[in-house]
Every structure is written in structure tokens, then in C-alpha cells.
Amino acid sequence: MTQKEIRExxxxxxxxxxxETLEIEFTEAGEDFLVATMPVTPKVHQPDGVLHGGATVALAESVGSMASYLFLDTDEFYVRGIEIAANHIKSISEGFVIAKATYLHKGRTTQLWDIRITDESENLISVVKLTTITLPKKKQ
Incomplete structure (x- = not known):
């Protein structure tokens, strides 16, 4: 998928x-990864002015779930997140965070994603593990 196609x-x-509310944008896709960005502005801050961990986790689940969606037959299946675990390493108060989801396991039923969230200088902000499940769509 080209950068133009992923942006569209x-x-x-x-x-x-x-x-859309968090201004998450998918920017790059490869055979086993997907990248998304999110601006760090006051609307995603916790009260003391740094990126809220919940917004970080929302970014991670968004990029991991979308990656599963892109790499599976979505005419036949839908994707849901079933478990997420995050470790927040460093705080950030402005700029952008970049989330890269990479497959650890690509099963028919479950998928396991390693999601690294960095700032624009590639400093590690958070490490997230996401498990998604693929469920069959009901035939009409």
C-alpha cells in the first residue's frame, strides 16, 4: 500500500x-507493520500537561487493530482488540508521537502486535502489546 493510499x-x-477526535493518522504500511501519528496537544494531556497514558493506549490500539484489519480478509472477518498492556517510559508535552505496530504472531484467529511509540526524535515513549481476534462475519 502506498503512502497516498494509506493516507486516503x-x-x-x-x-x-x-x-478523528485524537487526530490519529495512518502514514505508512509494509508487509508486517503499520505506522500512525498523533499530535501531542493540550487536548490529549493529563492535568499536569503531559501526554495522557489513555490517549497513548488509544493510539496503540488504533494502529494495531487497523493493521490487523489491513492484513486480513475483511469481507469475511472483523477484528476486535482483546487484550492490551502498556508500559509508559517517558513523558512528552508537545510535538507528535509515532506508533509502529509490528506483528509478533499472525494467526488465523489471534494476532499479537508489538507497538513502539516514539517521539519525533525517536525517543521511546511507550511500549505496548496488543492482542486482536479475528471473528467471522455472519452470512446474510
């Missing part, structure tokens, strides 16, 4: 969702 898909699937 990002605009389409994020409209009227939490991802």
Missing part, C-alpha cells in the same frame, strides 16, 4: 471516530 484510507475510516 486513514481519512475514510477515521471519520467520526475516536481516531
Amino acid at each position: 484510507l486513514s481519512k475514510k475510516v477515521c471519520k467520526n471516530t475516536l481516531m
Whole structure:
């Protein structure tokens, strides 16, 4: 998928969702990864002015779930997150965070993602593990 295609898909699937509210944008995709960015502004801060851990986790689940969606047959299946664990390493108060989801396990039913969230200088902000499940769509 080209960068242009992933950006167009990002605009389409994020409209009227939490991802639009948080200004999450998918920017790059490869055979086993997906990258998304999110601006760090006061609307994603906790009261003391740094990036809220919940916003970070929302970014991680968004990029991991979208990656599963891109790499699976979504005509036949839908994807849901079933477990997420995050370790926040460093705080950030402005700029952008970049989340890169990479497959650890690509099963038919479950997928395990390693999601590294960095700042623009590639400093590690958070490490997240996400498990998604693929469920069959009901035939009409």
C-alpha cells in the first residue's frame, strides 16, 4: 500500500471516530507493520500537561487493530482488540508521537502486535502489546 493510499484510507475510516477526535493518522504500511501519528496537544494531556497514558493506549490500539484489519480478509472477518498492556517510559508535552505496530504472531484467529511509540526524535515513549481476534462475519 502506498503512502497516498494509506493516507486516503486513514481519512475514510477515521471519520467520526475516536481516531478523528485524537487526530490519529495512518502514514505508512509494509508487509508486517503499520505506522500512525498523533499530535501531542493540550487536548490529549493529563492535568499536569503531559501526554495522557489513555490517549497513548488509544493510539496503540488504533494502529494495531487497523493493521490487523489491513492484513486480513475483511469481507469475511472483523477484528476486535482483546487484550492490551502498556508500559509508559517517558513523558512528552508537545510535538507528535509515532506508533509502529509490528506483528509478533499472525494467526488465523489471534494476532499479537508489538507497538513502539516514539517521539519525533525517536525517543521511546511507550511500549505496548496488543492482542486482536479475528471473528467471522455472519452470512446474510
